[in-house]
Amino acid sequence: MNSFTFYNPTRIMFGPGMADQVGEQVAALGSRKVLLVFGGGSIKQTGLYDRITEQLAASGIAFVELAGVDPNPRLTTVHKGIELCRSEGVELVLAVGGGSVIDAAKAIAAGVPYEGDVWDFYMRKAEVKRALPLATVLTITATGSEMNGNTVITNWKEQLKKAFGSIHTFPKLSILDPTLTFSVPANQTVYGIVDMMSHVFEQYFSLTPNTPLQERLCESILQTVIENGEAALRNPQDLDARSNLMLCGTYALNGGMISVGVQTDWASHGIEHEVSAIYDIAHAAGLAIIFPNWMKYVYQARPERFAQFAVRVWQVDPAGKSTEELALAGIEATRQYFTRIGAPATLGDLNIGEEHLERMAKETVRFGPVGSFKPLHEADVLEILRMSL
Numbered sequence: 459m460n461s462f463t464f465y466n467p468t469r470i471m472f473g474p475g476m477a478d479q480v481g482e483q484v485a486a487l488g489s490r491k492v493l494l495v496f497g498g499g500s501i502k503q504t505g506l507y508d509r510i511t512e513q514l515a516a517s518g519i520a521f522v523e524l525a526g527v528d529p530n531p532r533l534t535t536v537h538k539g540i541e542l543c544r545s546e547g548v549e550l551v552l553a554v555g556g557g558s559v560i561d562a563a564k565a566i567a568a569g570v571p572y573e574g575d576v577w578d579f580y581m582r583k584a585e586v587k588r589a590l591p592l593a594t595v596l597t598i599t600a601t602g603s604e605m606n607g608n609t610v611i612t613n614w615k616e617q618l619k620k621a622f623g624s625i626h627t628f629p630k631l632s633i634l635d636p637t638l639t640f641s642v643p644a645n646q647t648v649y650g651i652v653d654m655m656s657h658v659f660e661q662y663f664s665l666t667p668n669t670p671l672q673e674r675l676c677e678s679i680l681q682t683v684i685e686n687g688e689a690a691l692r693n694p695q696d697l698d699a700r701s702n703l704m705l706c707g708t709y710a711l712n713g714g715m716i717s718v719g720v721q722t723d724w725a726s727h728g729i730e731h732e733v734s735a736i737y738d739i740a741h742a743a744g745l746a747i748i749f750p751n752w753m754k755y756v757y758q759a760r761p762e763r764f765a766q767f768a769v770r771v772w773q774v775d776p777a778g779k780s781t782e783e784l785a786l787a788g789i790e791a792t793r794q795y796f797t798r799i800g801a802p803a804t805l806g807d808l809n810i811g812e813e814h815l816e817r818m819a820k821e822t823v824r825f826g827p828v829g830s831f832k833p834l835h836e837a838d839v840l841e842i843l844r845m846s847l
């Protein structure tokens with residue numbers, strides 16, 4: 459394995475009922491005025507909005523609101539949030555929602571003390587030096603944004619979706635109450651499953667030798683997601699399944715705990731972001747289409763890892779099969795699982811045709827080739843997109 463540093467400063471409070479701790483905990487962080495960031499209304503429908511604002515009031519914390527953060531959060535919304543924080547003297551950003559809300563909140567937190575446009579961070583023109591403190595209450599299991607420093611924002615005007623990660627944008631505190639995810643609809647539950655699995659794939663399919671613990675951590679998360687994903691889809695109020703999924707989502711992408719010392723890939727995420735930048739599709743709907751095709755395109759760089767994946771994660775019987783056959787069986791099992799739980803299989807399923815593939819491929823490699831398992835250039839990305847049609 460490679461040498462590494464690992465850093466994760468996020469305090470996690472996990473369990474049913476933890477959402478009732480938010481007032482007290484935000485007060486303990488020493489902030490008297492917060493920006494409450496949330497999405498399109500699910501937190502009002504579930505009663506969570508009232509539950510949180512009542513606690514803030516009881517703890518003597520003033521708040522201003524930024525409502526209506528879209529899935530694939532927009533730069534324009536982030537700008538609005540930064541202005542609000544500056545004009546209202548906000549001391550902490552409190553995100554209540556999913557990855558989109560949390561990512562927007564991170565962008566706001568980093569943008570407030572920065573003199574230029576926050577978009578500079580996403581275009582690699584500047585680095586975050588400091589940020590407002592951030593706390594989150596997670597309502598959907600998927601991105602891991604609750605315990606990492608990453609944020610992904612869409613600049614709709616330029617049709618770009620870009621990311622950055624910083625040690626300054628880890629949440630100080632994240633409240634993970636699995637009962638809040640009982641109301642997540644089936645399609646979003648499916649996307650969460652695919653996203654978490656994809657995060658593990660990005661870290662598991664690696665050329666780095668001698669990483670048995672990291673591999674087994676990845677395989678355990680994948681197996682746990684596979685088992686509990688279907689249970690949560692059968693019964694959305696299955697507390698055990700929702701709890702296990704929530705823990706998996708947080709472990710799958712939290713500053714690299716499962717991939718310390720491993721060179722990770724992230725090409726499929728880079729490609730998907732450019733698809734959703736143009737078509738505004740759900741992030742993991744894109745991943746469900748692209749990832750199996752990425753696997754087919756690259757597996758020959760280390761077929762043994764794909765064979766191991768087939769045997770250990772999908773329980774493919776290795777008897778009488780070559781490494782190549784096992785590798786392909788694992789990829790097929792992944793495709794079949796995604797299809798079985800209801801995820802799309804082709805860009806055509808989302809009414810996406812060839813029109814913008816070239817632009818997507820070009821934009822994916824804007825900062826250079828993507829991926830490490832097999833570094834991908836523009837022509838490779840274009841081929842994977844064509845395979846996905």
Ligand code: NZQ
Pocket residue numbers: 496497498499500501527528529530531555556557558559561597598599600601602603606608609610638639640641642643646649650653711727741
């Ligand atoms: O907006 P509301 O009304 O809240 O509805 C949301 C939204 O429509 C709904 N929802 C959330 N919690 C719910 C609920 N509905 C009912 N009950 C609940 N408890 O779910 C919908 C999707 O929410 P969103 O936050 O967009 O989902 P997700 O957590 O999957 O986040 C996706 C975004 O995160 C980015 C993606 O690119 C995408 O923009 N990512 C962020 C990452 C990170 N920061 O580390 C990594 C990921 O790879 C990803 O790129």
Ligand code: ZN
Pocket residue numbers: 601653656657727741
């Ligand atoms: Zn993702």
